Amino acid sequence: MSIIPLRGKQKYWRQNNMIYTVTFNPALDYVMLLNKFESGGVNRSKEEFLNPGGKGINVSMMLTELEVDNTALGYVAGFTGEELVNKLKKRNIKTDFITLKEGNTRINVKVKADIESEINAGGPDITNEDINLLMSKLDKLSDEDILVLAGSIPSSVDNDIYEQIMKRLNDKKVNIAVDATNELLLNVLKYSPFLIKPNHHELGELFDVSLKTEEDIITYAKKLQEMGARNILVSMAGDGAILLTENGEILKSNSPKGKVINSVGAGDSMVAGFLAGYLKNKDYTEALKLGIASGSASAFSEGIATKKDVDTLLKQL
Ligand SMILES: Nc1ncnc2c1ncn2[C@@H]1O[C@H](COP(=O)(O)OP(=O)(O)OP(=O)(O)O)[C@@H](O)[C@H]1O
Numbered sequence: 001m002s003i004i005p006l007r008g009k010q011k012y013w014r015q016n017n018m019i020y021t022v023t024f025n026p027a028l029d030y031v032m033l034l035n036k037f038e039s040g041g042v043n044r045s046k047e048e049f050l051n052p053g054g055k056g057i058n059v060s061m062m063l064t065e066l067e068v069d070n071t072a073l074g075y076v077a078g079f080t081g082e083e084l085v086n087k088l089k090k091r092n093i094k095t096d097f098i099t100l101k102e103g104n105t106r107i108n109v110k111v112k113a114d115i116e117s118e119i120n121a122g123g124p125d126i127t128n129e130d131i132n133l134l135m136s137k138l139d140k141l142s143d144e145d146i147l148v149l150a151g152s153i154p155s156s157v158d159n160d161i162y163e164q165i166m167k168r169l170n171d172k173k174v175n176i177a178v179d180a181t182n183e184l185l186l187n188v189l190k191y192s193p194f195l196i197k198p199n200h201h202e203l204g205e206l207f208d209v210s211l212k213t214e215e216d217i218i219t220y221a222k223k224l225q226e227m228g229a230r231n232i233l234v235s236m237a238g239d240g241a242i243l244l245t246e247n248g249e250i251l252k253s254n255s256p257k258g259k260v261i262n263s264v265g266a267g268d269s270m271v272a273g274f275l276a277g278y279l280k281n282k283d284y285t286e287a288l289k290l291g292i293a294s295g296s297a298s299a300f301s302e303g304i305a306t307k308k309d310v311d312t313l314l315k316q317l
């Protein structure tokens with residue numbers, strides 16, 4: 001990706017290469033706001049939103065807000081898939097989805113009461129033929145493009161699919177960001193992903209430990225770096241994030257304070273902000289700042305935050 005400074009008013013840099021996000025299992029997120037959730041009782045929400053969802057799609061929405069050109073790849077199906085595409089069109093998100101012949105894009109339920117609970121559905125089946133179609137699209141990526149692989153993999157797809165994709169692209173200098181958990185993440189480290197973004201709980205789970213201090217987080221993040229990851233961004237919700245860079249720096253940022261409305265997609269917004277910040281002049285401090293501002297702005301919004309909200313928080317960091 002080469003960035004040429006521009007003098008135009010609208011955007012101060014030009015993007016020559018492309019960012020692609022891949023979401024194997026997109027969703028419509030049905031967010032329900034309640035004062036209190038009573039398990040086993042009839043609960044009534046006081047407000048609801050139906051947001052486009054899926055981790056890669058959230059990254060695409062935040063990137064688009066931040067005026068970074070990108071295309072969302074992945075799979076959609078049925079009437080919910082159509083609604084997802086419509087919602088993304090309204091937000092000017094560029095998509096190049098593969099439409100599955102059967103099933104429906106899932107609806108994930110997010111209940112925000114005194115605590116947040118989520119029920120994520122399984123999603124439609126993806127056949128080998130569908131996988132080959134995606135692979136042909138990915139074969140067109142060029143050196144220095146950025147690929148974001150984010151989210152869980154439906155049970156119909158091999159659990160090493162991220163690894164297969166990275167192996168296939170290994171000869172190209174594509175910078176790959178992976179936001180996944182457990183084996184899915186561990187198995188890609190040997191292909192040196194440009195960025196991984198576990199939250200501190202996920203980092204602990206990878207090593208079957210509970211991380212209590214910043215020192216613990218750094219120790220285990222370093223292990224992931226030794227296993228191959230180039231940059232490791234460990235997010236800690238309201239406590240900010242710690243970044244270990246490929247240059248050996250360890251950077252920490254606090255989160256700005258605000259009222260959390262819906263933290264679904266905060267982590268994805270952070271990935272988008274990090275990439276957008278990095279692309280400006282390859283400065284990791286700037287990447288971390290924009291990552292934090294984007295993550296927190298989305299936590300303080302109903303869905304993915306607007307650029308205006310991100311800019312407001314950026315000034316506070
Ligand atoms: N309560 C909060 N207050 C301020 N900022 C927050 C809060 N929760 C999340 N954020 C912002 O979002 C970033 C990512 O949050 P988090 O660590 O929860 O990621 P995640 O677990 O991947 O999120 P999610 O799965 O909900 O998208 C944080 O580093 C922070 O910048």
Ligand SMILES: O=P(O)(O)OC[C@@]1(O)O[C@H](CO)[C@@H](O)[C@@H]1O
Binds near residue numbers: 025151153267
């Ligand atoms: O089931 P997955 O793929 O792990 O996660 C899906 C999901 O929870 O992730 C996004 C938030 O990060 C939501 O938009 C979406 O519903």
